[in-house]
Amino acid sequence: MQSFNLAMKKPAWVSSVLETKAVAAKGVDGRHGPNYFRGDCIHTAFGDLSPWFFVDLLGQYTIHNVTIYNRGDCCVCKVRSFNLALKKPAWMSRSEEIPANGVAANGVDGSHDPDYFRGDCSHTKIGDMSPWFVVDLLGQYTIHNVTIYNRGDCCGYRLHDFVIEVYIRNPSRCPSAAFSLCKNYTGTFGSFENVVCDAPVFGRFVRLWKPRVINESDVLNFCELEVYGVKTDCQRFRFPMTSATRLVSTAIISSTALSRVSCVQQCMLSGACVGVNYNSGTRECQLLLRPEPRDTVSIDPNWVYYGNDMC
Structure with missing residues (x-):
C-alpha cells in the first residue's frame, strides 16, 4: 500500500490573508522552510478571530496522520512532527x-x-x-x-x-x-x-x-x-536526582559548571541532552547525549545524576 503526501500542491485556501506572500498555497508547496519573510509560510490577517485553513485532496482517502511544519523565525514555539524512533537506541x-x-x-x-x-x-x-x-x-x-x-x-x-x-x-x-x-x-x-x-x-x-x-x-x-x-521548544520538564550515582556512558560532553543547577541548565540549553552527571568536588559536568542499554552505573559519593534513565 502506497503512502504519500496527499496535500502536495493541491488547491488550498484560508479564512483571510495578511499579504500576498502569505497565501494558502504556501502551506502545501512542499517546502519546509520556517522563515515567513522568505515566503515559506501562510499567515491569516490580524483581527481574524476564527482563522482556518483548508486543502482539497482532489480525491477521497483514508487519512492516518497530518504533519505540520510551524513557523520558526519568531512568534511561536516551533512544532516538529516526524518519526521520533528512527535510529534511536x-x-x-x-x-x-x-x-x-x-x-x-x-x-x-x-x-x-x-x-x-x-x-x-x-x-x-x-x-x-x-x-x-x-x-x-x-x-x-x-x-x-x-x-x-x-x-x-x-x-x-x-x-x-x-x-x-x-x-x-x-x-x-x-x-x-x-x-x-x-x-x-x-x-x-x-x-x-x-x-x-x-x-x-x-x-x-x-x-x-x-x-x-x-x-x-x-x-x-x-x-x-x-x-x-x-x-x-517551550516545553518544560524536570530531571529527577539520584545521589551518589553516575551513569557511565560513552556519548557525553564534559565541561565545568559552578553548581548542579548550572550543569542541568547547560543540558536543557543544549537541545540534545537527556541527563547529566555532576561532580561537586571537581565541578565536572557531563552532558549525556545518547544513553545505551549497555551503559553501566557507578556508585560514587562525589557524583550526582539527573535524568530519567535511573530511579
Whole structure:
C-alpha cells in the first residue's frame, strides 16, 4: 500500500490573508522552510478571530496522520512532527542470544523490508513468554500515533494482542516506572498499520509489549516501528536526582559548571541532552547525549545524576 503526501500542491485556501506572500498555497508547496519573510509560510490577517485553513485532496482517502511544519523565525514555539524512533537506541527482552538479523536496532533502522532473513526485522528469543521491545526517543514528546510494519515473509500472525506503553522514566532500569497507555491492541495485526493512541501521551520511552503468548514459538517480531508526535521548544520538564550515582556512558560532553543547577541548565540549553552527571568536588559536568542499554552505573559519593534513565 502506497503512502504519500496527499496535500502536495493541491488547491488550498484560508479564512483571510495578511499579504500576498502569505497565501494558502504556501502551506502545501512542499517546502519546509520556517522563515515567513522568505515566503515559506501562510499567515491569516490580524483581527481574524476564527482563522482556518483548508486543502482539497482532489480525491477521497483514508487519512492516518497530518504533519505540520510551524513557523520558526519568531512568534511561536516551533512544532516538529516526524518519526521520533528512527535510529534511536532500542532493546528487547532476552535479545542478547538471538541472531544478528533479529536485533532490536533493525526495528528502528528506517527499512520497511518485510523479509526477516534480509536482516531488516527484530525478533525476540523463542521461549520468551512475556516479550517486549523498547525504543528511547532521546527526548520527551507528546505522542499521537505509532506505525508498525509487520514481518511479511512468514509468521505475521505472531504480532497480536499487544500493548503500546509510553514512559517518562526508563522501564528497564526502573521496574516501578509509571506508564501512560497509548493503545491496547486486540486481535491479529496486518501487514502494516498506523496505530492511533486512544489519547495523546507524554514521555520518552515507548514499549511494545505482548503480555499473552500462545506457546514458546509465539515470539514478538516485526520489521519497523515508527513513533510520531511533537515537541515544542517551550516545553518544560524536570530531571529527577539520584545521589551518589553516575551513569557511565560513552556519548557525553564534559565541561565545568559552578553548581548542579548550572550543569542541568547547560543540558536543557543544549537541545540534545537527556541527563547529566555532576561532580561537586571537581565541578565536572557531563552532558549525556545518547544513553545505551549497555551503559553501566557507578556508585560514587562525589557524583550526582539527573535524568530519567535511573530511579
